[in-house]
Amino acid sequence: MARLILFNKPYDVLSQFTDERAPVRRATLSQFLQIPGVYPAGRLDKDSEGLLLLTDNGKLQARISSPRFKLPKSYMVQVEGSPSEEDIAPLRRGIALKDGTTKPATVRVVDPPALWERVPPIRHRKSVPDTWLSITIAEGRNRQVRRMTAAIGYPTLRLVRWSIGDWTVDGLAPGEWRETNA
Structure with missing residues (x-):
């Protein structure tokens, strides 16, 4: 049976187990998880927080991380400024980025969420002012959500991945993990 680990990746931690970059080593998953044989299913930037899934099953890893399977990924995004409905409409239609037009996203302005303090x-x-958005996408380009909000003139200040498919980070503090059913 495949193992599936839900991990709340803290800010400033790499989504990998080792860091070979010199001269200064950066924080990695190995400081939080000592589970042999599991690997991240997808990535989360060093300056992003929230749900990272890890598994020991290659097929499950591909199903989770490949845009081909259109698994929705939801983010809580704090942006600089106060975007209007008109401002966020391009995200809902799909917005042109340097690597092509994104698929339409589900976007709404939300009240500030009850999240952990970021360090x-x-x-x-x-x-x-700043505003919180809930953004759900079904693709996963490099730094996509940050580039999308920047493209409409509202840079991202904080980005927390809340869910991937039906799996959520709810109930996990930064650096905590739990095993669940795949």
């Missing part, structure tokens, strides 16, 4: 915290500026 280090987001820098707040009194003169610039």
